[in-house]
Amino acid sequence: MNLKELATRLGLSPTTVSRALNGYPEVNEATRERVMAAAKRHNYRPNTRAIRLATGRAMAVGHVIPLATRHEIVNPIFADFIAGAGETYSRNGYDMILSVVPDESEDQAYRDFKSRGSADGVILHAPRMDDPRIPLLHEIGMPFVVHGRATGATLPYSWVDVNNRRAFQRATEFLLDLGHTRIGLVNGLEFMDFAIRRRKGYTDALTARGLPIDPSLMSSDEMTEVSGYRAAVTMLAGPNPPTAFLVASMISGMGVRRAIEERGLKMGRDISVIIHDDDLSYMKNGGDVPIFTATRSSVREAGRIAAEMLLDIIATTPDQPRERLLEAELIIGQSTGPAPGRA
Amino acid sequence: MNLKELATRLGLSPTTVSRALNGYPEVNEATRERVMAAAKRHNYRPNTRAIRLATGRAMAVGHVIPLATRHEIVNPIFADFIAGAGETYSRNGYDMILSVVPDESEDQAYRDFKSRGSADGVILHAPRMDDPRIPLLHEIGMPFVVHGRATGATLPYSWVDVNNRRAFQRATEFLLDLGHTRIGLVNGLEFMDFAIRRRKGYTDALTARGLPIDPSLMSSDEMTEVSGYRAAVTMLAGPNPPTAFLVASMISGMGVRRAIEERGLKMGRDISVIIHDDDLSYMKNGGDVPIFTATRSSVREAGRIAAEMLLDIIATTPDQPRERLLEAELIIGQSTGPAPGRA
DNA sequence: TGCGCCATCCAAAGCGGTTTGAGCGTGATT
DNA sequence: AATCACGCTCAAACCGCTTTGGATGGCGCA
Numbered sequence: 001m002n003l004k005e006l007a008t009r010l011g012l013s014p015t016t017v018s019r020a021l022n023g024y025p026e027v028n029e030a031t032r033e034r035v036m037a038a039a040k041r042h043n044y045r046p047n048t049r050a051i052r053l054a055t056g057r058a059m060a061v062g063h064v065i066p067l068a069t070r071h072e073i074v075n076p077i078f079a080d081f082i083a084g085a086g087e088t089y090s091r092n093g094y095d096m097i098l099s100v101v102p103d104e105s106e107d108q109a110y111r112d113f114k115s116r117g118s119a120d121g122v123i124l125h126a127p128r129m130d131d132p133r134i135p136l137l138h139e140i141g142m143p144f145v146v147h148g149r150a151t152g153a154t155l156p157y158s159w160v161d162v163n164n165r166r167a168f169q170r171a172t173e174f175l176l177d178l179g180h181t182r183i184g185l186v187n188g189l190e191f192m193d194f195a196i197r198r199r200k201g202y203t204d205a206l207t208a209r210g211l212p213i214d215p216s217l218m219s220s221d222e223m224t225e226v227s228g229y230r231a232a233v234t235m236l237a238g239p240n241p242p243t244a245f246l247v248a249s250m251i252s253g254m255g256v257r258r259a260i261e262e263r264g265l266k267m268g269r270d271i272s273v274i275i276h277d278d279d280l281s282y283m284k285n286g287g288d289v290p291i292f293t294a295t296r297s298s299v300r301e302a303g304r305i306a307a308e309m310l311l312d313i314i315a316t317t318p319d320q321p322r323e324r325l326l327e328a329e330l331i332i333g334q335s336t337g338p339a340p341g342r343a
Numbered sequence: 344m345n346l347k348e349l350a351t352r353l354g355l356s357p358t359t360v361s362r363a364l365n366g367y368p369e370v371n372e373a374t375r376e377r378v379m380a381a382a383k384r385h386n387y388r389p390n391t392r393a394i395r396l397a398t399g400r401a402m403a404v405g406h407v408i409p410l411a412t413r414h415e416i417v418n419p420i421f422a423d424f425i426a427g428a429g430e431t432y433s434r435n436g437y438d439m440i441l442s443v444v445p446d447e448s449e450d451q452a453y454r455d456f457k458s459r460g461s462a463d464g465v466i467l468h469a470p471r472m473d474d475p476r477i478p479l480l481h482e483i484g485m486p487f488v489v490h491g492r493a494t495g496a497t498l499p500y501s502w503v504d505v506n507n508r509r510a511f512q513r514a515t516e517f518l519l520d521l522g523h524t525r526i527g528l529v530n531g532l533e534f535m536d537f538a539i540r541r542r543k544g545y546t547d548a549l550t551a552r553g554l555p556i557d558p559s560l561m562s563s564d565e566m567t568e569v570s571g572y573r574a575a576v577t578m579l580a581g582p583n584p585p586t587a588f589l590v591a592s593m594i595s596g597m598g599v600r601r602a603i604e605e606r607g608l609k610m611g612r613d614i615s616v617i618i619h620d621d622d623l624s625y626m627k628n629g630g631d632v633p634i635f636t637a638t639r640s641s642v643r644e645a646g647r648i649a650a651e652m653l654l655d656i657i658a659t660t661p662d663q664p665r666e667r668l669l670e671a672e673l674i675i676g677q678s679t680g681p682a683p684g685r686a
Numbered sequence: 687t688g689c690g691c692c693a694t695c696c697a698a699a700g701c702g703g704t705t706t707g708a709g710c711g712t713g714a715t716t
Numbered sequence: 717a718a719t720c721a722c723g724c725t726c727a728a729a730c731c732g733c734t735t736t737g738g739a740t741g742g743c744g745c746a
Contacts, residue, residue: 043458045455045458045459046459047396047459047460048459048460048461049392049395049396049399049401049460049461050396052392052395052396053390053392053393053395053396056392058392060440065426065429067426067430075422075624075625076419076422076623076625076626078422079418079419079421079422082441082443083408083410083443085443086408086441086442086443087410087443089443090442090443090444090452095440095442095461096440096441096442096443097403097438097439097440097441098425098429098439098440098441099429099433099438099439100425100426100428100429100430100432100433100439101433109433112388115386115388116388116389116390116391117390117391117392118391118392118438222625223625224625224626224627225597225626225627226627226629226630226634251625251626254568254597257601258600261604280419281418282418282419282565282566282567282594283419283567283568283594284567284568284569286569287569291569
């Protein structure tokens with residue numbers, strides 16, 4: 001059933017039927033109702049392909065996922081972000097299109113979205129320092145919202161981000177207050193913007209208390225269980241091991257815990273651990289009393305917010321970029337306690 | 344730059360240019376090369392919206408993700424599957440479109456794909472027993488491939504699946520060979536098809552050795568860290584606790600490990616654990632010697648295979664359904680050893 | 687009575703490709 | 717020399733919708 005058929009069935013022109021369905025004012029209310037009823041009865045759905053061609057809009061938002069040839073990996077955080085964003089898209093009649101490409105052709109993927117007209121805007125994931133994709137998107141004139149921020153970017157851009165610096169600063173202060181002075185940082189890859197900010201929060205807090213920055217207590221790697229484990233093993237084996245860890249994710253936190261327990265120590269008593277918790281749906285940080293003390297911020301919620309921002313930008317093309325900084329909450333769990341020999 | 348412009352620039356008709364670019368035989372080779380060169384020079388990309396309308400094909404594959412209102416969750420396995428499938432799609436010029444919807448409107452999502460013409464086929468995720476989506480897709484005439492199988496389905500369908508029964512049977516036998524006779528099953532939700540098959544593999548192996556099936560050693564829940572932990576805690580607290588666990592996923596395996604270590608036991612020595620490892624990119628099971636002994640099967644690879652199968656079905660509309668059963672390998676890690684009081 | 691103004695509806699022209707059905711030279715065939 | 721087939725190219729229709737720019741007719745008002 002298409003527009004034309006529906007129109008002839010009703011003895012009306014396609015024009016009128018289209019207008020009736022799309023709520024234009026120049027159609028009689030009685031006619032409109034008749035059309036609506038008929039549309040429902042015949043289960044008419046306008047063909048999206050035709051709408052897209054006619055209106056020149058794709059009614060779709062693109063997400064480019066570079067394929068893990070080297071560092072980056074399809075990470076679990078991405079899945080939750082997508083879920084949040086996707087929810088917003090379908091509520092607004094937009095499609096979400098994912099483009100999984102080898103990372104050397106990421107640029108081309110964005111260009112194609114534009115030149116082939118398959119997306120009205122994109123979300124930029126995992127921004128790095130001086131991210132080259134920002135000037136690229138400016139150049140090709142594609143609306144976008146960054147999930148995170150890009151330190152060093154000179155062009156304006158819209159973003160949604162967690163206050164990573166502040167979160168890690170607070171977490172560090174919390175550990176310091178508990179008497180810990182040797183705190184290991186198990187960070188994500190430090191060419192990623194969020195990791196840079198987290199380190200800053202950590203060092204800022206230490207410096208503010210007059211404590212030295214010890215490079216041997218700072219590691220940076222992918223946020224996997226194994227790399228969390230390795231980093232903790234290394235630090236714990238040092239001459240002057242940390243009594244606490246600040247860890248970039250729940251998953252690497254599990255590796256850290258494994259390293260701690262393997263040494264016969266108990267997390268929360270002998271060694272304190274604070275993780276950053278993205279509040280992933282399949283990786284809940286306990287229930288009643290969380291396993292990990294954590295800085296928590298829902299990445300799914302961030303997805304929702306970023307998607308709303310993008311749709312708004314597509315609809316209104318504002319000349320000022322939009323910005324939204326989300327604060328992480330510090331939630332207390334079982335993994336932290338006073339520094340040994342203090343309490 | 345569109346077709347018409349390119350055509351006038353070349354002094355040719357749109358027809359000829361279109362044919363030249365699409366490899367039709369009735370165009371002079373010299374002309375074709377001239378056209379190709381010009382297309383590249385002007386960076387011409389055909390507008391997908393127009394192609395889609397003209398050809399009647401969407402050049403896109405849909406994936407419906409029901410939003411976790413109750414049980415189902417956006418699981419990490421999904422992310423890797425998507426990555427594998429997406430890779431195949433973009434290599435073949437297809438788009439991947441994700442539709443995130445409340446689970447009560449999942450049906451409508453499939454219907455919309457069809458009636459609005461936005462997808463040429465879909466992948467069906469997480470099939471359950473007697474899955475109603477299979478008759479639905481048959482009814483609306485949408486090509487599809489199931490990731491997994493649907494016990495109880497009467498209509499034919501194409502699928503890609505891991506031999507879950509066999510994997511868990513082998514794993515159980517392996518534990519039995521090590522002298523374990525009390526083996527706890529920490530399974531996924533048992534209305535999911537894969538979980539049913541895994542349980543069957545487990546019970547089959549026990550029965551074959553004349554061992555009883557003890558319901559108190561079988562649990563079924565979401566595959567999260569916390570639920571793995573809870574299940575293991577419960578079983579270990581029983582009067583006659585298991586000496587080994589068979590666990591549905593890496594994540595729940597971590598919960599099981601936590602429960603074991605919390606009791607002061609050591610995994611691999613006091614208690615053996617075998618997990619199913621989906622070989623997720625951000626959740627690698629160790630390196631040199633894997634942490635967990637595991638039945639392993641790459642879900643990403645499954646994504647690739649399922650996508651290829653679907654594209655083939657879309658292209659050829661075979662009348663026989665296609666089927667592909669992948670075998671999981673049993674890899675030995677550090678988490679298994681002889682039953683206590685044996686070796 | 688005549689005029690202008692709404693309210694309502696419609697014909698037709700896009701949107702940017704693909705595809706059908708001809709047309710037009712040219713060289714081979716009869 | 718007339719015919720034919722073939723190789724190449726093109727004009728135009730079409731995909732299913734939106735949108736522009738009229739038409740038409742009824743009504744109020746002078």
